[in-house]
Every structure is written in C-alpha cells, then in structure tokens.
Amino acid sequence: MSSDYETDRASVQVVVENEATGRVKDIYKEIQETLGIDFVPNMYKALAGNPDYLEMTWNKVQMVMGEDGKLGRKTKDIVALTVSIMSGCEYCTRVYNEAAKHAGLDDAALLELYEVIDLYSGLNRLNIGLQTKMDEKPWHGCGGG
Amino acid sequence: MSSDYETDRASVQVVVENEATGRVKDIYKEIQETLGIDFVPNMYKALAGNPDYLEMTWNKVQMVMGEDGKLGRKTKDIVALTVSIMSGCEYCTRVYNEAAKHAGLDDAALLELYEVIDLYSGLNRLNIGLQTKMDEKPWHGCGGG
Amino acid sequence: MSSDYETDRASVQVVVENEATGRVKDIYKEIQETLGIDFVPNMYKALAGNPDYLEMTWNKVQMVMGEDGKLGRKTKDIVALTVSIMSGCEYCTRVYNEAAKHAGLDDAALLELYEVIDLYSGLNRLNIGLQTKMDEKPWHGCGGG
Amino acid sequence: MSSDYETDRASVQVVVENEATGRVKDIYKEIQETLGIDFVPNMYKALAGNPDYLEMTWNKVQMVMGEDGKLGRKTKDIVALTVSIMSGCEYCTRVYNEAAKHAGLDDAALLELYEVIDLYSGLNRLNIGLQTKMDEKPWHGCGGG
Amino acid sequence: MSSDYETDRASVQVVVENEATGRVKDIYKEIQETLGIDFVPNMYKALAGNPDYLEMTWNKVQMVMGEDGKLGRKTKDIVALTVSIMSGCEYCTRVYNEAAKHAGLDDAALLELYEVIDLYSGLNRLNIGLQTKMDEKPWHGCGGG
Amino acid sequence: MSSDYETDRASVQVVVENEATGRVKDIYKEIQETLGIDFVPNMYKALAGNPDYLEMTWNKVQMVMGEDGKLGRKTKDIVALTVSIMSGCEYCTRVYNEAAKHAGLDDAALLELYEVIDLYSGLNRLNIGLQTKMDEKPWHGCGGG
Numbered sequence: 001m002s003s004d005y006e007t008d009r010a011s012v013q014v015v016v017e018n019e020a021t022g023r024v025k026d027i028y029k030e031i032q033e034t035l036g037i038d039f040v041p042n043m044y045k046a047l048a049g050n051p052d053y054l055e056m057t058w059n060k061v062q063m064v065m066g067e068d069g070k071l072g073r074k075t076k077d078i079v080a081l082t083v084s085i086m087s088g089c090e091y092c093t094r095v096y097n098e099a100a101k102h103a104g105l106d107d108a109a110l111l112e113l114y115e116v117i118d119l120y121s122g123l124n125r126l127n128i129g130l131q132t133k134m135d136e137k138p139w140h141g142c143g144g145g
Numbered sequence: 146m147s148s149d150y151e152t153d154r155a156s157v158q159v160v161v162e163n164e165a166t167g168r169v170k171d172i173y174k175e176i177q178e179t180l181g182i183d184f185v186p187n188m189y190k191a192l193a194g195n196p197d198y199l200e201m202t203w204n205k206v207q208m209v210m211g212e213d214g215k216l217g218r219k220t221k222d223i224v225a226l227t228v229s230i231m232s233g234c235e236y237c238t239r240v241y242n243e244a245a246k247h248a249g250l251d252d253a254a255l256l257e258l259y260e261v262i263d264l265y266s267g268l269n270r271l272n273i274g275l276q277t278k279m280d281e282k283p284w285h286g287c288g289g290g
Numbered sequence: 291m292s293s294d295y296e297t298d299r300a301s302v303q304v305v306v307e308n309e310a311t312g313r314v315k316d317i318y319k320e321i322q323e324t325l326g327i328d329f330v331p332n333m334y335k336a337l338a339g340n341p342d343y344l345e346m347t348w349n350k351v352q353m354v355m356g357e358d359g360k361l362g363r364k365t366k367d368i369v370a371l372t373v374s375i376m377s378g379c380e381y382c383t384r385v386y387n388e389a390a391k392h393a394g395l396d397d398a399a400l401l402e403l404y405e406v407i408d409l410y411s412g413l414n415r416l417n418i419g420l421q422t423k424m425d426e427k428p429w430h431g432c433g434g435g
Numbered sequence: 436m437s438s439d440y441e442t443d444r445a446s447v448q449v450v451v452e453n454e455a456t457g458r459v460k461d462i463y464k465e466i467q468e469t470l471g472i473d474f475v476p477n478m479y480k481a482l483a484g485n486p487d488y489l490e491m492t493w494n495k496v497q498m499v500m501g502e503d504g505k506l507g508r509k510t511k512d513i514v515a516l517t518v519s520i521m522s523g524c525e526y527c528t529r530v531y532n533e534a535a536k537h538a539g540l541d542d543a544a545l546l547e548l549y550e551v552i553d554l555y556s557g558l559n560r561l562n563i564g565l566q567t568k569m570d571e572k573p574w575h576g577c578g579g580g
Numbered sequence: 581m582s583s584d585y586e587t588d589r590a591s592v593q594v595v596v597e598n599e600a601t602g603r604v605k606d607i608y609k610e611i612q613e614t615l616g617i618d619f620v621p622n623m624y625k626a627l628a629g630n631p632d633y634l635e636m637t638w639n640k641v642q643m644v645m646g647e648d649g650k651l652g653r654k655t656k657d658i659v660a661l662t663v664s665i666m667s668g669c670e671y672c673t674r675v676y677n678e679a680a681k682h683a684g685l686d687d688a689a690l691l692e693l694y695e696v697i698d699l700y701s702g703l704n705r706l707n708i709g710l711q712t713k714m715d716e717k718p719w720h721g722c723g724g725g
Numbered sequence: 726m727s728s729d730y731e732t733d734r735a736s737v738q739v740v741v742e743n744e745a746t747g748r749v750k751d752i753y754k755e756i757q758e759t760l761g762i763d764f765v766p767n768m769y770k771a772l773a774g775n776p777d778y779l780e781m782t783w784n785k786v787q788m789v790m791g792e793d794g795k796l797g798r799k800t801k802d803i804v805a806l807t808v809s810i811m812s813g814c815e816y817c818t819r820v821y822n823e824a825a826k827h828a829g830l831d832d833a834a835l836l837e838l839y840e841v842i843d844l845y846s847g848l849n850r851l852n853i854g855l856q857t858k859m860d861e862k863p864w865h866g867c868g869g870g
Contacts, residue, residue: 005573011276011387011404012397037284043268046275049401056495057268057408063491064264070254071261075220079261082224085854086231087269088378088668091277093856095284096265097591102285107592109215111629114591114854116216116224118637119209120241122847123188123202124232129810129839130191131156131818132236138440139182139240140247150718156822156839157832194836201640202843208636230419233523233813238421242446252447256484259419259446263492267412274375274404276383283585295863301566301677301694302687327574333558336565339691346788347558347698353781354554360544361551365510369517369551376521377559378668381567385574386555392575399505406506406514409499410531413478413492414522420481421446422526428730429472429530430537520709523813528711532736542737546774549709549736553782557702564665564694566673591856617864623848626855637848644844650834651841655800659841662804666811667849671857675864676845682865689795696796696804699789700821703768703782704812710771711736712816719762719820720827 015048024048027058034062043091077103078113085117160193169193172203179207188236222248223258230262305338314338317348324352333381367393368403375407450483459483462493469497478526512538513548520552595628604628607638614642623671657683658693665697740773749773752783759787768816802828803838810842 017040020028028040028048035041047054065076081100084092100110162185165173173185173193180186192199210221222244229237245255307330310318318330318338325331337344355366367389374382390400452475455463463475463483470476482489500511512534519527535545597620600608608620608628615621627634645656657679664672680690742765745753753765753773760766772779790801802824809817825835 005569005571010278011274011383012400035284037282039280039282041280041284042277043272043275046277047401049397050405052498053401053405056498060264060491060495061268063487064260069257070251071223071257075223076257076261078216078220078224079227079258080265081854082227083231083262083265084269085850086228087266087273088853089269089273090856091272091279092265092269093591093853094279097856098283099285106215107629110592111627111633112214112216112221113224114851115209115630115633116221117228117854118847118851119205120225120228120237121232121850122843123206124229124234124237125810125846126839126843127188127236128232128234128813128818129156129806129842130188131815131822132187132191133155134236134239134440135184135186136440137182137184138243139180139186140244150714150716156818157835192836194832195840197643198836198840201643205636205640208632226419230415233418235421238418238446242421252484255447256482256488259416260485260488262419263412263416266415267408270375270411271404271408273378273383274371274407276380276387279585281585295859295861300568301564301673302690325574327572329570329572331570331574332567333562333565336567337691339687340695342788343691343695346785350554350781350785351558353777354550359547360541361513361547365513366547366551368506368510369513369548370555372514372517373521373552373555374559376518377556377563379559379563381562381569382555382559384569388573389575396505402504402506402511403514405499406511407518409495410515410518410527411522413496414519414524414527417478417526418522418524419446420478422477422481423445424526424529424730425474425476426730427472427474428533429470429476430534520705523708525711528708528736532711542774545737546772546778549706550775550778552709553702553706556705557698560665560701561694561698563668563673564661564697566670566677590858591854615864617862619860619862621860621864622857623852623855626857640844641848644840649837650831651803651837655803656837656841658796658800659803659807659838660845662807663811663842663845664849666808667846667853669849669853671852671859672845672849674859678863679865686795692794692796692801693804695789696801697808699785700805700808700817701812703786704809704814704817707768707816708812708814709736710768712767712771713735714816714819715764715766717762717764718823719760719766720824 010042010046012046012049014042014045016045020048023051024054027051027054031058034066041095074103078105081113082117086121155187155191157191157194159187159190161190165193168196169199172196172199176203179211186240219248219250223250226258227262231266300332300336302336302339304332304335306335310338313341314344317341317344321348331385364393364395368395371403372407376411445477445481447481447484449477449480451480455483458486459489462486462489466493476530509538509540513540516548517552521556590622590626592626592629594622594625596625600628603631604634607631607634611638614646621675654683654685658685661693662697666701735767735771737771737774739767739770741770745773748776749779752776752779756783759791766820799828799830803830806838807842811846 015024017028028044031040031044032038044054044058047057065073077096077099081093081096084096097110105113160169162173173189176185176189177183189199189203192202210218222241226238226241226245229241242255250258305314307318318334321330321334322328334344334348337347355363367386371383371386371390374386387400395403450459452463463479466475466479467473479489479493482492500508512531516528516531516535519531540548595604597608608624611620611624612618624634624638627637645653657676661673661676661680664676677690685693740749742753753769756765756769757763769779769783772782790798802821806818806821806825809821830838
C-alpha cells in the first residue's frame, strides 16, 4: 500500500495545457510547434507559474541550441546529455538520451559517448586524488592526436 | 613566508623521466611519441609507481580516444572537456581546454560549449528541484529541431 | 514481475517504533513531539542501530536549526532545501520541499528559489569552465543592489 | 621557476574595458553602474566574445536577482552563496561570500550558514547511503518547528 | 496509467545471455563463474554492444579489485561503496551495499561507514565554504591518534 | 602585482591561538593534545566564532573517528580521504592524504586507493548514463570473489 504522499511528488503545481491562457498559452503553442510534439513537457509546465521565467528559459534554450553556430546542433545535443549524466538528473538524462537518438546517434555511438564519460570521470577523480601539479608545458589531453 | 608543506602537495612520489626503466621507460616513450611532446605529463608520472596500472590506463585512453569511431575525435575531445568541467578538476579542465583548442575550437566555439554547459547545468538542477515527473511520451530535448 | 530484491532496498534494518526501547524510545518520543508528527521518519529509524549516533544527530539538528539565530529559521529551511537539491538527494529534496512549504513558501516563492538555483548552477559551472581569474577588487555578486 | 603556461590559465580571451565597443561597451557601463564598481568583473569580460550571450546573461541575473519578489534579495544572496559552495566553484564562493557580507551578514551569520550547509551535506549523503525509503506521510524537515 | 516510455528506460539495447555469441559469450561465462552467480548483471549486458569495451572493463575490474594488494579486498569494497554514494548512483549504491555485506560488514559496520561519510561530507563542504587556508604544517586529519 | 583581495580569502575571521579564552582555549588545548601537534588547524580556528559549534564538531569527530569500532581507524581514514576526493575539497584531500600516510599507507597503497576511486567513478557515471535497470537478483559488486 502506498500513500498519495509517497507517489505524487511534484514540487510545485503545474499549469496544464488546457488551463493555459495569454502569454503562457502562446509559449506552449510555440514549444509544441518547435519541438514537433502534441504536448508540453512537464519541465515547462512547472515554470509557467512565472510567465517571465518560462519565456526567458525558452528563449535561452532557443538561443543556445536553436542555431548551429560553430559546434553544430548534434554536438550540442551530445554535450547536453553529458552534462545531464554528470549532474545526475534522471529526468534530463532520459530526455537528452532521446534527443541524442533523434540527432542520429545509434546504440554504438551512444556507447562510445558513455565510454568517454567513463574514462574521464575516472581520470578526473584520479587527478583530484593525486593533487597532480600543473605541467610546465601544454599538451593535448589524449592519445592519437 | 610559506612552508614546504603549503606549496609542495603531490599525493605520491612521481617517477621522473630520467629515472624510468624497463616497461615504464617504454610507455613513457610511447606517450611522448603519440602525443608529440618532449616530456611526460605529471598524471602519467604519478601512475608509474604501479606499471600495470600505468599501462592499462594508457591503453584505455588509446582505445577510447585514439580511433575516430562514430563520434569522431573532435567530439570526444569536447566531451572530455565537458566531463572535466562538471567534475571540477582544475588540472583536467586546463589540459582538455588545450586539447579542444588543438582539435580546432577557437574562442567562439569554446564559448558556445560553455553556453551549453551553463544552460543544462541550470536546467538539470531546476528539474532536480522541481522533482519533474517523467513525461508520458518522448521528446527531443531542445528547440530548433 | 519484480523480485523482492528489486523493490526492497533499504541499506540497513530500521528500528520500528514499537520495538524501540530505552534511550532510542525516548529520542523517538522527543522527535515526534518536536516535529508534531505521529511517526518517526525513516531516516532516524535507520540511525537507531547506533543510539549514540542517533542522539548526536538529533542534537545537531536541534542545535543548528532549532534556534532562530541571525539567519532565522525560514532562511535555514531554504538553505536546507538548496543543499538537498545540489546534493541530488531525492528523499531530502522531498522532505525539505515540504519543510519550505510549512515555513510559508507558496509555489511562487518556491519557483523563485528554483530560479536562483538554476541561475547560479549555470554561472558556477560557466566560471569553472572559463577558469575565471579572481578579480583585483571585490564586488557583490549580482545586480540591483 | 614557473612557466607562462602554469600561471596564465584563462580559457578564452577576455574583452578588456577600454577595447569594448558598441553593445558590449553599453552593457559594461550598465554593469558598473548597477553594481556600483569601477571595473567589469572577469566573468562578464569573458562572455563578451558573444555579445548576445553577455546580454542575455546579464538580463537573467537582473531578472532573477534584481527584484525582491517573495524571497527577498538577502535570501537570494544566501542561496547564491550556498549554490556556489555546493558546486565547488572557488571564484563564485569568493564573490558571493562578498555579496553576502554586503547584504548584511556578519561573521556570526556566515558561520550559521556554513553550519546549515555542513549539517545537510552530511544528512543528504547519509540518506543516499542508507537508501532511505520515502516516508508514508509528510514531515517538515527539522526540529523546533 | 503509465506508458511504455515512462517505465522502460534503458539507454541502449542490452545483449541478453542466450543471444551472446563468440567473445561476448566467453566473457559472460567468465563473469558468472568469477562472481558465482547464474546471470549476467545488467551493467555488463549493456556494454556488450562493444565487445572490446566489455572486455577491457571486465579486465580493469579484475585487475583493480581481484587481487588483495596492500589495501585488501574488504577495504576496496568499502571504498567502492563510498564512491558510489558520493556519485549518487542508485544502481551502484545498491550493488556495492550488497558487496559490502558479502565482504562481512553487518548493519553496525555499515552504519559506521555511513557515519564517516556523513561526517566528512559535512566537514568537506564546510571547508569549501570557509575557504580554509592550507595549514603551515601537516596534521593527521582527525582525533584519537 | 596582486592585490590583497586576490590573495587573502578566508571567509570569516579566525580565532588565533593566543587570543583564545575560556571554552575555546580549552578545546584548542584538547585538539593539540589529541592530535599531537603544536598548533590548531585553520578549520577549527574558523569555527571558534561559535564555541558551541566548535565543541559539537570536535566531539563528533572524536565519536565517529576516535574509537576503532567494527571498521577500524585505518579504514575510516581511507574513507575520509575518499570522501574528500569525491567532494573536490583541496584542503581536506591534503589533510586526509597526510592522515592516510600517518595511518601506514605508503605510496603503493595510496595508488591502489586512487585506482579503486578511478574505477568506480567511471563505472558509476557509466551506469547513470546507461540508466541501468536494477538486477533481479543481488550480486557482489566485483570480481575475485
């Protein structure tokens, strides 16, 4: 037997789609159109309690991710997933894992990504433990290069 | 006035280049040739106290980073830097920042990378705070796409 | 079909309320009275295997949180929630989100808190990535003030 | 003897004050006026390579921190410092420690803040280790309340 | 009602036991024999998409953990659990909690371990907050000698 | 040229040894005697602004670390160092690295410790990325038995 408290745990009330009005409704519409989905992700619905913040967040996502720039969108999606894994955010890891697949990464590519994250998570912590001193000259991080 | 203790802080003795013998000497040579540098980075010199571990670590770096695979070496360098920043390892951030420059990222590209890390570090923590529930259907992480 | 192993995951046996005796029973009673609840939180029940540690922990909570001091209890509750979100502890985020509501934060106030956490989680990681040098003179962190 | 590489470590070139032009120059002026200082913090000078991003970041800081809202500016400064300590960002811990002092926290108040961070960093990790199960009913986090 | 998306969340396809062939089948057999279990843990099944990586990972585990060395296997199991708790990995905390029990830690010993983790997680964050300066001379960390 | 602000960064005023009075003086004396040193570590001097908190912290350290219990003091010192490395606290890594040496770990033993931390930091992040599902039955973490 599980109580309501155990299972229902959102921190704040969300604004559901059919209750959105005004600016929130407009942003919800833009989110769905831009992402090509017929619902508003729970993350954005939680922000809608403060329409200014919802708008700024959506605009920041668009600005940072919406243009190719020098890195390219696919690389940015890979970075977004890496950051989510390093932050330990389950919701985000889930979402950006989908995004990475959508950007063209198959299971072999995803596994490569996890290998790099495994390698450097280990080496990073190793260097923190070793209190490694800065080298006197620069070098380029890894082999084969 | 600062004492020796304050300034000299490596956790273990390193094996310096001209004292390396046998297998360690061979690996040191391979590291310098592969990386195209005339010294051995402090990280590897600290591992040389256990030659098996030095060898396995170097082989792992070569295996994970040395071949292009599906992601490509440049993308892997970007992920290595991202992981280092998320781990808070100064030595590693320094080294892989150099590696990213060596891989062709100029200041504008690096700034783009930091923007993505800023954006998702914020959103990740936001979703952890919001205890955002998993959406009922998948979506693809960000705008524009 | 899920096995017992998959679902039952507490790390140590807890001491349930009606099996508590002696000092543990007394502390359980004090916890319930102080917190105004008719049960003992699972966290404390897990510590009861070592009564000295249970007592010291409860006393530390009382000492740090139980008096208003210079910060005030509400501010301390906000800090407790912030720390929990930054640590990525789900149980704690849940509990201190309730505590923050109990201390008078409505959804608008909670959202403000998450905004600040979002902002500085992003800026912190940005500065770690940028390896920002210390400024030559102090400044006061943010605008408007 | 320390080389240039060892000591000079900014990740990207900064735009110094007297080389700023156009929009960057305007934002630099606004930053100095708003913060009441006669220099531009290194963080913002590093972002100036992308004027859009500099502007958006400064606007976000103003929006999130510049108005009192429900939490009040002082509480937000405390949260900013807490987030910085939890992220392990030295530059930010330094800056927001100054900000907290500027907001009126004396050493006794700062120590109270560190006590709360100490307490919950410990309890958070304890609950992660214990794999504490969610309680069946809500409670309010701490004693005295 | 919960959708497939909500509940089924592995990031990549796993190679199940009875579909394993060649080298993967051999490693699966070795894993089961070495660990004394009649199944392959999900972690290894996820790595099998890249047999080289599966093999290297298994070999690294064997090399680092499989011999007693100077620390002893039990101590290494305790460190593995500590690292898992500090990383916030639920799967790993679960697995290495079992490993610690298997290595002979009863509930009282586990609780002692969590106490040490609680203590130093708190003190660590306290020193990060305090920006504690390095002492002029070394000392040995804690009381009692 | 570096300004005072750049170099002098303690967050709060410390109480130096020869200015300590009353209870603080007594605790300082006990700390020096117990640790066998002729100075008070900077960490404790920073806490002395709140004598109650200084006393409780010192007592907690003594209680958790001062007795052998089931784990033994040497194992606890190893855990303290592991936690410090995982938290990314430089001061603490430094201090507990000394403590581990004092407890009898030579460079080979320390390197073994860093290997275990490297291994599991990598595997932990790998499992977080893989969103590895809980296994249906327990297993014991690593190879070799």
